[in-house]
Amino acid sequence: MAGSSGPAANSNLDADWLFFAEVGTSVHGGHSLAAFGPLPSALDALALAINSINHTAYSLFEQGYAGSFNADAHLVERLPITSFTIRRHHPETRAPDDQWALTGGRHHRVRLGGRGAA
Secondary structure, eight states, X not given: OOSOOSGGGOTTSGGGOEEEEEEEEOGXXXXXXXEEEXXXXXXXXXXXXXXXXXXXXXXXXXXXXXXXXXXXXXHHHHSBOOEEEEEXXXXXXXXXXXXXXXXXXXXXXXXXXXXXXX
């Protein structure tokens, strides 16, 4: 069969990119706290980001995750992570792919009923 097709020919495979989990907080007006990576796949970056919610970025550094501070050390140490963005970068140039990102964060649930509800 001439030419390549299917998943093996897809240039968007995880193996073709470096992934970073950028974490932030909405506390005190919002801050970008840190970026962790590179990670081998988008799924690895997503798992790190989801598991970091409500923890501090400093605690991730203590656990041995490679990354860089995006804020003052006292903010990284004290503020909880409430949001994240997964970004991919070109493996050779390290340039971010501005066409691809995944965002998420902690969601507050609205409580219906309860005390005083009619």
